[in-house]
Amino acid sequence: MSAAPPAPVVQMTGISIAFPGVKALDDVGFRLFPGEVHALMGENGAGKSTLIKALTGVYQIDSGRIEVEGREVRLDGPSQAQAAGISTVYQEVNLCANLTVAENVMLGHEVRHGPFIDWRATRRKAAEYLHRLHLDVDPRSMLSSHTIAVQQLCAIARALVVDAKVLVLDEPTSSLDNAEVAELFRVVRSLKDDGVAVLFVSHFLDQIYEISDRITVLRNGRLVGEHMIADLPRRDLIAAMIGKSGDALAGIEEKARSTITIHSDREEPFLTAVGLGKNGSVQPFDVDLYAGEILGVAGLLGSGRTELARLLSGADRPDTGDVRVQSALTRLTSPLAALSRGIAYSTEDRKKEGIVGDLTVRENIALAMQARRGTWRPIPRRQLDDVVARYITALQISPPNPNALIRNLSGGNQQKVLLARWLATAPRLLILDEPTRGIDVGAKAEIQKLVTELAQDGMSVVFISSELEEVLRLSQRLVVMRDRQKVDELVNTDDVTTATILETIAESGARA
Amino acid sequence: MSPTTAPGQRAAGPARGSRGADVWREVTHHGLFWPLLALVLLILACGVASPGFLDVTVRDGHLFGQLVDLMRNSATPLLLALGMCLVIATGGIDLSVGAVMAIALAVSLTYLDNAADPSAPGTVLTAVLLGLAVGGLGGMFNGAMVAGLGIQPFIATMILMVAGRGIAMLITQGQITTVTSPPFKSIGSGFVLGVPTPVVIAVVTFGLVVLLVRRTALGMFLESIGINREASRLAGVRSRRTTWTVYVIAGVLAGLAGLVYGAPTMAADANNIGLMKELDAIMVVVLGGTKLDGGRFYLGGLLVGAMLLSTLERAVIIFQLPSQTTPLFKALVLIAVCVAASPTLRAMLRGRRRADRSDAPAAPVETTPAQEVTA
Numbered sequence: 001m002s003a004a005p006p007a008p009v010v011q012m013t014g015i016s017i018a019f020p021g022v023k024a025l026d027d028v029g030f031r032l033f034p035g036e037v038h039a040l041m042g043e044n045g046a047g048k049s050t051l052i053k054a055l056t057g058v059y060q061i062d063s064g065r066i067e068v069e070g071r072e073v074r075l076d077g078p079s080q081a082q083a084a085g086i087s088t089v090y091q092e093v094n095l096c097a098n099l100t101v102a103e104n105v106m107l108g109h110e111v112r113h114g115p116f117i118d119w120r121a122t123r124r125k126a127a128e129y130l131h132r133l134h135l136d137v138d139p140r141s142m143l144s145s146h147t148i149a150v151q152q153l154c155a156i157a158r159a160l161v162v163d164a165k166v167l168v169l170d171e172p173t174s175s176l177d178n179a180e181v182a183e184l185f186r187v188v189r190s191l192k193d194d195g196v197a198v199l200f201v202s203h204f205l206d207q208i209y210e211i212s213d214r215i216t217v218l219r220n221g222r223l224v225g226e227h228m229i230a231d232l233p234r235r236d237l238i239a240a241m242i243g244k245s246g247d248a249l250a251g252i253e254e255k256a257r258s259t260i261t262i263h264s265d266r267e268e269p270f271l272t273a274v275g276l277g278k279n280g281s282v283q284p285f286d287v288d289l290y291a292g293e294i295l296g297v298a299g300l301l302g303s304g305r306t307e308l309a310r311l312l313s314g315a316d317r318p319d320t321g322d323v324r325v326q327s328a329l330t331r332l333t334s335p336l337a338a339l340s341r342g343i344a345y346s347t348e349d350r351k352k353e354g355i356v357g358d359l360t361v362r363e364n365i366a367l368a369m370q371a372r373r374g375t376w377r378p379i380p381r382r383q384l385d386d387v388v389a390r391y392i393t394a395l396q397i398s399p400p401n402p403n404a405l406i407r408n409l410s411g412g413n414q415q416k417v418l419l420a421r422w423l424a425t426a427p428r429l430l431i432l433d434e435p436t437r438g439i440d441v442g443a444k445a446e447i448q449k450l451v452t453e454l455a456q457d458g459m460s461v462v463f464i465s466s467e468l469e470e471v472l473r474l475s476q477r478l479v480v481m482r483d484r485q486k487v488d489e490l491v492n493t494d495d496v497t498t499a500t501i502l503e504t505i506a507e508s509g510a511r512a
Numbered sequence: 513m514s515p516t517t518a519p520g521q522r523a524a525g526p527a528r529g530s531r532g533a534d535v536w537r538e539v540t541h542h543g544l545f546w547p548l549l550a551l552v553l554l555i556l557a558c559g560v561a562s563p564g565f566l567d568v569t570v571r572d573g574h575l576f577g578q579l580v581d582l583m584r585n586s587a588t589p590l591l592l593a594l595g596m597c598l599v600i601a602t603g604g605i606d607l608s609v610g611a612v613m614a615i616a617l618a619v620s621l622t623y624l625d626n627a628a629d630p631s632a633p634g635t636v637l638t639a640v641l642l643g644l645a646v647g648g649l650g651g652m653f654n655g656a657m658v659a660g661l662g663i664q665p666f667i668a669t670m671i672l673m674v675a676g677r678g679i680a681m682l683i684t685q686g687q688i689t690t691v692t693s694p695p696f697k698s699i700g701s702g703f704v705l706g707v708p709t710p711v712v713i714a715v716v717t718f719g720l721v722v723l724l725v726r727r728t729a730l731g732m733f734l735e736s737i738g739i740n741r742e743a744s745r746l747a748g749v750r751s752r753r754t755t756w757t758v759y760v761i762a763g764v765l766a767g768l769a770g771l772v773y774g775a776p777t778m779a780a781d782a783n784n785i786g787l788m789k790e791l792d793a794i795m796v797v798v799l800g801g802t803k804l805d806g807g808r809f810y811l812g813g814l815l816v817g818a819m820l821l822s823t824l825e826r827a828v829i830i831f832q833l834p835s836q837t838t839p840l841f842k843a844l845v846l847i848a849v850c851v852a853a854s855p856t857l858r859a860m861l862r863g864r865r866r867a868d869r870s871d872a873p874a875a876p877v878e879t880t881p882a883q884e885v886t887a
Contacts, residue, residue, distance in 0.1 A: 315746055336748040345746065353743050356736045358807050363732055370729045371748030378729045421747065 296475025313345030314338030412443030596760030603806030611676025612784030613770030647767020655759030700775025738806030789863030
């Protein structure tokens, strides 16, 4: 990094944005200097993307001021942001896949003769820009014929064409492999040397520490702080994001963990995975799951938690590794295959991958059970009514009306219906991915209690949650994930605290 | 939840206001209210314009009359719409049913043409089974394209829609194959216990499909796939196999429709059999209250839809309008029924469109008015 730069290219002060019922940004300040890579960090809902959208003109600010190169600007739309020299490269490439590389790079800036486009000159110019990024692609090739990484670099080349002073990279690395990330970072560094200010958002801590010069942390729509990267060790960063200092975390941790003792007589595990992995999803991992035990999975978003669950539940097919269910070698080729071996998976995305909105509560509960029986053996009506009534009572689903459409229920009740769906299949292993996200405190406690009871009754449970306290309170063993790999496994004894886990996440990062 | 349940019943709101108004609301919100009203009005109008339209007489032990003819003409669209409805439930569409009709008829008649005795019962049975099998083959092809290769249903079935008539032409060697086979002919123009055979075939098939779909878990799986394919897959539903099955069913029904439609004339005209019938089938499905974006489907509505369609075609003749204008009137009825049943329009008339907006960004708020939950 060079010496302290003179004046910020972007200065945002007192930014507030409110949505109905939510204050997304509350008096946030943010600055961006030329020739630096500035990481914007925060958990989900911290306001990162809102801030980016304010900067790129997608959202209008309610109050505050935005200055670009010392002049106040009004960004009422993306085109104004672009005109002000702010370019954005999104996680999912926002170019036209069915146009050529040259067309994409030069879109709107083609070399013209009157009303006509000089394609040869346009291609030549595109090639120049690509060359500046040391990108060796044929400008005439279709954008879609290239990897996501190359497409992203093309998007960056496009930012050069519009002569961007600020480049916003929103989760650019989430679908790239290591070599591609290295390539991207090389380009980012050379842009930085040219004096471009880069705003970088990523869930990968390693990458943040590799490329950034400065970090701004947001939490719950407020500014927590701005630090030089050297002044903010990983642990402090995570603590700042989560909102508790490491020491304080260590203090309050008081385990309600419970009557369940750890199985010392480790019979055989219900499920054993060896070297299970999938390219671009999660690195090969080993794990044993025991009956009557809750295994907690801790890690930040994007650490590979969900990917691990998807491999164990047949939702994704692994590239490598073996799974044994009750010591019999098994291939979990589909969710149905897993289900018929007693493995149920409740997904993280309730709306997209969980509920079937226009079906009734009854049908939503019946779905997995019926799928297991097959199309031609419908569950007898009376039996189904019994099952549905039992779960509606046991889980206190409200309204207790089996004919209500599930989309009309609140989030917490939808989650309970989904739990009922899986429990109705009498699973031996229940994988819960963020079962308490976005539901109110009462329902949350009920679900936690239920999970404990299920384990006591001999079910094997995998519990994934962003809330470390929750994972810690419920589980007997913990798997720690970071950067799409399993980095540690610990027994949840009394001296394990959230601070310990944070340390594990941070340290294993430093070690890597 | 009887098989013939129509939209609106389940989603009907809680009781509010006076009792009479409630009943009125309940009735008008029933998905079949507007199509049924249109059907009744149209039949009455025909009755006024053409005295004797409503008369049904028994001649030689057979039912005769305009209404009986209407039912006979409804058979083909109903058979097609049955398959189409199931396909649409999965979020798909089958544009090839018209062409499949032509292929099935061409194969059946060509087989009869080459048979030693086209009137022998065994030969006719084989011809019928061949026609159905060919329809099934077409469905397998469609299903493989859609479920196996993941091609968009519109495009995938358009292939057979375009190529199908060529295939039928190859089978008939460019001729309009005509055969004489009274038993085969009776499929289209005969009577069973006084009722026209096509009507019997359509009603029996309707009953079988209802049983197949509602007495097994197939119907629920179709709806769940149509509403949320990924959630269904994760819940263990074999969505690809189920989708494929539905295209096969649609193909077999299209084959059957081809035989019923072509039997009275016994002429395999590859160019004209089933022309534009796929659009009729889609229209019947829509008139029956099933939405094109998949999910919930209503087989009972198909009966009304099919009758409405054939009554409309007849009404154009009765009112002595040029028959080329029939499509225009189909379009008008379709627009009228869809607009009347449009939830958006109803909401606008009630002056509250706010409910739609809560889907927007921000927090995970309840997306529905609380009243439905507390009911």
